[in-house]
Amino acid sequence: MKLVIAIIQPYKLEEVKEELYKSEINLITVSEVLGHGRQMGVTEVYRGAKETGNLLRKMRLEIAVNDNYLEPAIKAIVKGAKTGETGDGKIFVLELKECVRIRTEERGPVAIG
Amino acid sequence: MKLVIAIIQPYKLEEVKEELYKSEINLITVSEVLGHGRQMGVTEVYRGHKETGNLLRKIRLEIAVNENYVEPAIKAIVKGAKTGEAGDGKIFVLDLNECVRIRTEERGPVAIG
Amino acid sequence: MINGADTVFILFSTSLVMLMTPGLAFFYGGMVRRKNILSVLMQCFIALCLLSLHWMFFGYSLSFAPGNVFWGGFKWAGLSGVGLEPYAAYSATIPHQAFMIFQMMFAVITPALIIGAFAERMRFSAFLAFILLWATFVYDPICHWVWGEGGWLKSLGVLDFAGGIVVHTSAGIAALVTTIFMGKRKNLEHTPSPHNLPFVVLGTALLWFGWFGFNAGSALAANGLAVNAFVATNAAAAAAGLSWALLEWIRNGKPTVFGMVTGSIAGLATVTPASGFVSVMSAIIIGVSASVLCFIAVSITKPKFKYDDSLDAFGVHGVGGILGTLLTGLFASKAINSAGANGLFYGNYKQFFIQLFAVIVVVIYTFVVTFIIYKLVDVFFRMRVSEKDESMGLDLTQHHERAYTVLE
Structure with missing residues (x-):
């Protein structure tokens, strides 16, 4: 089992969700985060005081998948989130040791999805 | 060391926290997230336009524990969060390679909790 | 002869109508996604600044100076000749400048209404140029036709108490034109959700409050007619808000907050031309009709035509303004306002056709000039x-x- 964490542009969330559904991946957790990578921050000006390089609003997705769904998940996220410009985001994959479905207390691969 | 990530119903947070305290697990990080699993999204209607399948509000817990606390943590979360209905949530367990207490720069198991 | 009570009433009404533009800002601002709320607030507020100046420099003159049948010309440009004595053709009991600034607030909010159609996608510089040109070439002439001394629609006997044609029909049609040519917003397939419904409700409260000045103030005196307009305004808003909620309850299973306040605004827009010509009971019927028709326009027709009138500026103000102008031709009664006329239901079928003619003319003129x-x-x-x-x-x-x- 793997835990996939993706940081994407906020306005790409719908497209990514759609691509994931197409790959039969339905269980996702979304949170709003601030990110800073190679993309330049936007300039904000408050009463004449300029502030640049602020953190940018991003969406963070967490998706737990069984091993055979890992590549489809990565492909779906890339397909939905890629524009080719800086700021598209990143995907991280971590080893998932255990997974518990709280409702039934099932464990392991059967509890995912 | 392990990192336990749990996605639970928002209104179950207090009960889960209480169960965790009973198991002597005090260090938790809570964030508000949007989740989508088997549970149906609610229908929202704006000026007659229906929108279903929206993401639902969930609470995400992050808990770093030493090996001997993994099972107590899982049990506590299940005890606090389980209702038996769809939407109860999931628990993920990941390997934690390192942990640093920033104040003292202690590392490893001693830095947890 | 200046009357103190009338002057106080008009200045107070002016303040109420001024508050409608910030009210509109929150009404619209709550409906957009949160990355765009400041742009909506900014557009509304800068309209207040820019169009106030436009009005004093030449807008008031183009609209109300005694020019030809088409517009007022530049006789009163820079407020020359617009002093503190009454100008009897408009109101014999308040200073001319009081009338001028009361009308200024109408000239501010009308272009601001169009913002609902192009919200979330218009460049700011283009916005400024657009509303200035629109106020000058659409609002000012139409205002002169209907309300100005010697205006040709006024001479025909068109009834528009507080702006069903001048304000809501013109802004609504302009909204339709801009939304069609600007195209849809991006990335909106799944999330047209308003980001802050409490702001929408706050905006509605301010608009409803301000509308008392808009309609009752249009009596231009603190008299019985003002009270009739005041009560009729509240009656229509109440009837429309309630009936929209009921329509949703029946059709969609639940009454929504957003629907109820939308209904209230539709009722207010629709009763605007009628408020000083119809009885309170007629105003209730007008409110209910406003809800039904605007509900159909916004929830049933709009999705079929697939245009993206972001915040329903046409569906609520355009449809409401046209409907209200036509209903004035049915429900108007000389018993309420002796300076008005009887409508179809009071034996004067001609009035309805005069209203219909005015609507057609204004719709065509607004459509063409807004497009240019x-x-x-x-x-x-x-x-x-x-x-x-x-x-x-x-x-x-x-x-x-x-x-x-x-x-x-």
Whole structure:
């Protein structure tokens, strides 16, 4: 089992969700985060005081998948989130040791999805 | 060391926290997230336009524990969060390679909790 | 002869109508996504600044000076001759400048109403050019036709108490034109959700409150007619809000807050031309009809035609304004306002056709001239923001600010 964490542009969330559904991946957790990578921050000006390089609003997705769904998940996220410009985001994959479905207390691969 | 990530119903947070305290697990990080699993999204209607399948509000817990606390943590979360209905949530367990207490720069198991 | 009570009433009504533009800002601002709320607030407020000056420099003169049948000309430009003595053709009991500033607030909010059609995708510089040209070439002439001394529709006997034609029909049609030519917003397939419904409700409260000045103030005196307009306004808003909620309850299973306040605004827009000519009971019927028709326009017709009138400026104000103007031709009664006329239900079928004619003329004129202005501004300023700016939001890209911080 793997835990996939993706940081994407906020306005790409719908497209990514759609691509994931197409790959039969339905269980996702979304949170709003601030990110800073190679993309330049936007300039904000408050009463004449300029502030640049602020953190940018991003969406963070967490998706737990069984091993055979890992590549489809990565492909779906890339397909939905890629524009080719800086700021598209990143995907991280971590080893998932255990997974518990709280409702039934099932464990392991059967509890995912 | 392990990192336990749990996605639970928002209104179950207090009960889960209480169960965790009973198991002597005090260090938790809570964030508000949007989740989508088997549970149906609610229908929202704006000026007659229906929108279903929206993401639902969930609470995400992050808990770093030493090996001997993994099972107590899982049990506590299940005890606090389980209702038996769809939407109860999931628990993920990941390997934690390192942990640093920033104040003292202690590392490893001693830095947890 | 200046009457103190009338003057106080008009200045107070002016303040109420002024508050409608910020009210509209919150009404619209709550409906957009949160990356665009400042752009909507900014557009409304800058309209207050820019169009106030436009009005004093030449707008008031074009609208109300005794020029020809088409417009007022520049006789009163820079407020020359607009002094503190009454001008009897408009109101014999208040200073001329009081009438001028009361009308100014109408000239401010009318172009601001159109913002609902192009919200979330218009360049700020293009916006400024557009509303200035629109106020000058659409609002000012139509205002002169219907309300100005010697205006040709006024001479025909068209009834428009507080702006069903001048304000709501013109702004609604302009909204339809801009929304058609600007095209849909991007990335909206799944999330047309308003980002802050409490703001929408707050905006509605301010609009409803301000509308008392809008309609009752249009009596231009603190008299019985003002009270009739005041009560009729409240009656229509109440009937419309309640019936929209009921319609939703029956059709969709639940009454929504958003639907109820939308209904109230539709009722207010629709009763505007009628408020000083119809009885309170007629105003209730007008309110209910407003809800039914605007509900159909917004919830049933709009999705079929697939145009993106972001915040339903046409569906609520355009449809409401046209409906109200026509219903005035049915329900108007000389028993309420002896200076008015009887409508179809009181034995004067001609009035209905006069109203219908005025609507057709104003719709065609507004459509054509708004289209020309749109194309002109598009050539010089480019109306629409770039795709990237649109996805980042207008607050950051047009104003270098954001409304809500994520941390702290």
